[in-house]
Amino acid sequence: MKFISILALALVAILASCTSDKSLKYGDECSSDYLPILKEKRVALLSNHTGIVGNKIDVELKNGHLLPADSVALAGGRHILDVMLEEGVNVTAIFSPEHGFRGTADAGEHVGNDTDPKTGIPILSLYSPGSYRPSAESMAKFDALVVDIQDVGTRFYTYYITMKRLMEACAAEGKKVVIMDRPNPNGFFVDGPILDMSLKSGVGAIPIPVAHGMTLGELALMMNGEGWLADGLICDVDVIKCRNYTHAMREPLVFAPSPNLKEMAAIYAYPSTCYFEGTIVSLGRGTDKPFLIYGHPDMQDCDFVFTPRSISGAKNPPCLDQECHGVDLTSTDEFTGKVDFSYVIDAYNKLGGREDFFLRNGFFDLLTGDRSIKERIIAGATAEDLAASWKEDVAAFKALRAKYLLYPEN
Numbered sequence: 001m002k003f004i005s006i007l008a009l010a011l012v013a014i015l016a017s018c019t020s021d022k023s024l025k026y027g028d029e030c031s032s033d034y035l036p037i038l039k040e041k042r043v044a045l046l047s048n049h050t051g052i053v054g055n056k057i058d059v060e061l062k063n064g065h066l067l068p069a070d071s072v073a074l075a076g077g078r079h080i081l082d083v084m085l086e087e088g089v090n091v092t093a094i095f096s097p098e099h100g101f102r103g104t105a106d107a108g109e110h111v112g113n114d115t116d117p118k119t120g121i122p123i124l125s126l127y128s129p130g131s132y133r134p135s136a137e138s139m140a141k142f143d144a145l146v147v148d149i150q151d152v153g154t155r156f157y158t159y160y161i162t163m164k165r166l167m168e169a170c171a172a173e174g175k176k177v178v179i180m181d182r183p184n185p186n187g188f189f190v191d192g193p194i195l196d197m198s199l200k201s202g203v204g205a206i207p208i209p210v211a212h213g214m215t216l217g218e219l220a221l222m223m224n225g226e227g228w229l230a231d232g233l234i235c236d237v238d239v240i241k242c243r244n245y246t247h248a249m250r251e252p253l254v255f256a257p258s259p260n261l262k263e264m265a266a267i268y269a270y271p272s273t274c275y276f277e278g279t280i281v282s283l284g285r286g287t288d289k290p291f292l293i294y295g296h297p298d299m300q301d302c303d304f305v306f307t308p309r310s311i312s313g314a315k316n317p318p319c320l321d322q323e324c325h326g327v328d329l330t331s332t333d334e335f336t337g338k339v340d341f342s343y344v345i346d347a348y349n350k351l352g353g354r355e356d357f358f359l360r361n362g363f364f365d366l367l368t369g370d371r372s373i374k375e376r377i378i379a380g381a382t383a384e385d386l387a388a389s390w391k392e393d394v395a396a397f398k399a400l401r402a403k404y405l406l407y408p409e410n
Contacts, residue, residue, distance in 0.1 A: 024251065027180035027217070027240035028080045028148050029054045034240045035087055037144070037178055044093040044142035045081055046166055050150035050255050052077035055182070065263050066256040077254075080148040080180065085119065093141040094123045095134070097149065097162040126162050134169050144176040147216065150257045153186035154271050155195060155210050156203040156367050157258075160219055164205055164229065167220060171233035179239045181217035181406070183251035185267050189213055190398055192271060192339035193390045195369035204369050209394055210339050211271045213247060214401060222404040241406055248410045259313025260290040269329060272340040278364025279357055281347045282308050282324050286317030294343060295319075295326015299350045304328045341373065342383035353378070 027033075028051070045051075049069040055077075084091055094116060114123040124138045145166055151159045163179075170177050192210025206219075206228045214222065217239035224234055245251075256262050261270065266289075273291045276283035281299075284290040286308030293306055302325040308317040327346065348357050358364045358374055365371050373386060 022244050024183070024245055024249070025243040026054050026182050027242055028083070028182075030240055030243065031083070031087060034146075034178055034180065034238075035089070037176070037238055038084070038089050038146070040090075041143040041176075042090050042092045042141065043084070044095060044145045045084070045091055046095040046097065046145060046147045046163065047080055047149050048097060050253075050257050051080040051148040051180075052255065053080055053083050055150075055251075055254050066253055066261070068256055068262075069259070080146070081116070081119065081121075084146070091119075091121055093138065094121055095126050095138075095145075095162075095166065096123050097126060097159050126165065133165055139169060139173055139175070142175070144178060145170055146178045146180065148180035148182075149216070150182055150253060150255070151184060151216050152257055152261065152267050152270060153184040153211060153213065154274070155192075155206075155208050155212060155369065156274060157270075158202065159257075160216060161202065161205045163216060163220065164223060167223065167235040167237070168230045168233055171229060171235040172231075174236070176236045176238065177220070179217045179220055179237065181215050181239055181242050183242060183245055183249060184213065184215050184247070185251060185253055185264070186211055186271060187213050187215065187247045188250060189337045190394055190401070191337075191387075191390075192394070193368055193370035193373060194393045194397060196371065199366055199369050199371070201366045203366050209390070209397055210369070212397075212401070214404070215242070215406070217241065218401075218404050218406055221406075222401065225404060226400075239406060246408045246410060247405070248408075260285055262288070262290065263292075265330060265333070266291040268333070268336040272338070273329070273343055275341070275344050275364060275367050276347070278359055278362075278367050279344065279347070280318070280359065281351075281357075282306075282317065282319040282326070284308070285314040286311055286320065289328070289330055290314070292330045293326060293328050294347055295324035296347070296351060297322045297324055299325045299347065300352075301350060302326050339387070340383055341377065341386050345377055345381075345383055348377055 081091060116123055147163055149159050151157060167177055189211055190209055190213040194209050195204045195207050197207055206223060220237050223229055224237060229235060252264050261267050269291050273283055276294050281294050281296045284293040287306050295302065295306060296319065304326055305323060307321065307323050308319050310316060310320060351357055364374055376386060
């Protein structure tokens with residue numbers, strides 16, 4: 001009886017400890033939630049170098065710089081692939097998104113099939129010409145798909161689009177999708193123009209604002225609930241929720257989610273500076289400050305100077321080897337919490353409103369998701385004018401979004 005009493009007290013203590021733990025936990029830390037779902041199933045994994053369980057490692061970040069993808073193995077983190085294998089999960093395939101499974105490829109670079117050298121599990125690319133959807137052979141390799149990847153919360157960041165395509169493939173064949181949810185580093189605000197679906201592309205797939213303020217798990221539920229999957233498909237989705245997370249949190253990342261988002265400041269600036277990709281202006285690819293600087297050889301009245309070089313993750317950046325005159329945003333945090341076109345407008349004016357400012361390939365419109373933005377900038381609109389133009393649309397989206405939120409907003 002004494003032993004039973006001691007055991008009972010120990011169990012009560014353990015339960016009390018679990019319930020009183022208010023620390024943030026990512027979905028992939030909650031193995032008791034996902035292991036029963038995956039039992040006796042062949043499992044495919046959509047992930048990359050960011051799939052470190054709980055985003056926890058044993059190194060200290062310096063000066064706000066995130067660890068590059070090639071340092072993951074040295075940082076002491078445990079990848080979800082290794083954890084699942086240790087737990088006896090039968091992982092039979094890996095899908096890689098843009099930038100590849102190791103996260104080192106350039107934006108849009110061809111990424112082919114490969115094999116994980118540590119486990120021998122085949123890596124099936126989803127970011128190469130003609131293979132944005134998994135083949136029938138790939139789909140035959142698994143019964144359930146696990147998603148564990150770090151998104152940054154913008155409509156033009158492509159990881160959610162990869163997830164959507166796989167959800168559609170799984171829905172068509174009756175396969176389950178399990179999403180290990182992660183905090184959205186830009187999840188504390190909702191802002192920007194809503195995608196005009198006539199501009200649907202590889203950098204915008206669903207009618208949401210530039211900064212949507214949702215996790216991948218919440219987005220998946222919304223895509224199901226609003227009928228945004230192809231052919232009206234409904235995917236069998238289980239979201240393994242984060243614990244003790246709210247959208248008011250600003251959870252810092254550890255690993256750079258892609259080669260040119262090298263620090264948290266760049267992730268916060270990204271919803272406001274990515275549009276330079278659709279212009280003749282360099283946004284710092286080929287330097288150590290991408291998305292935090294902008295410039296061009298012909299820009300006037302600028303004291304800041306930089307020269308883009310060919311480097312890993314930016315092999316052929318805009319304005320390669322040309323001295324650019326521009327602006328350095330690394331000393332300001334004014335862009336956090338909003339979508340701000342003032343930087344694009346500033347560059348447009350400093351280049352004299354030249355006709356070739358916006359690239360003729362239409363990429364600027366694909367990024368903004370709204371053809372009127374470019375037209376209004378040319379006509380002299382201010383950033384405040386533009387922000388006012390999408391205010392009502394954002395309010396309507398937030399009301400719609402509320403149905404799918406898994407976490408409180410404050």
